[in-house]
Amino acid sequence: QVQLVESGGGLVQAGGSRRLSCAASGRTFTTAVMGWFRQAPGKEREFVAGIRWSAGSTYYGDSVKGRFTISGDNAKNTVYLQMNNLKPEDTAVYYCAADRRMMSLQAPTWDYWGQGTQVTVSS
Numbered sequence: 001q002v003q004l005v006e007s008g009g010g011l012v013q014a015g016g017s018r019r020l021s022c023a024a025s026g027r028t029f030t031t032a033v034m035g036w037f038r039q040a041p042g043k044e045r046e047f048v049a050g051i052r053w054s055a056g057s058t059y060y061g062d063s064v065k066g067r068f069t070i071s072g073d074n075a076k077n078t079v080y081l082q083m084n085n086l087k088p089e090d091t092a093v094y095y096c097a098a099d100r101r102m103m104s105l106q107a108p109t110w111d112y113w114g115q116g117t118q119v120t121v122s123s
Helices: none
Strands: 002-007 010-013 018-026 033-039 046-052 057-060 068-073 078-083 092-099 117-122
Touching: 002 092, 018 033, 018 092, 018 117, 033 068, 033 078, 046 068, 046 078, 057 068
Parallel strands: 010 117
Antiparallel strands: 002 018, 018 078, 033 046, 033 092, 046 057, 068 078, 092 117
16 A cells, blocks of 8 residues: 655764655555654664644654654655764664554554664764
8 A cells, every 4th residue: 555665774973963764655645644663672662753744743752852853745755854963772773654644652553664774873
């Protein structure tokens, strides 16, 4: 139905910046919400940021507020995650997600998921 492909992950030093991209294809008009989650080894999948297309509303997890910015290009069916002032604790696999209607902090409620992209922050 909807395919999501992340890109932009890699190795970055602490204090540096990185931008992730997520390109959606398929029945993209059905996605009302897109966002980012991350999962570090041994930890639960954590909500990072989300955006509602219709209103342009954005939401952030407490751990990244003031450092990360989510944005979207509706014409390109693409969302971005600008990550600034990265910390070693930001190291995780970052997943793009999309939902047909709801914005939720709970990962299992989202409809579509990308493969994930690894972000490693060195100290």
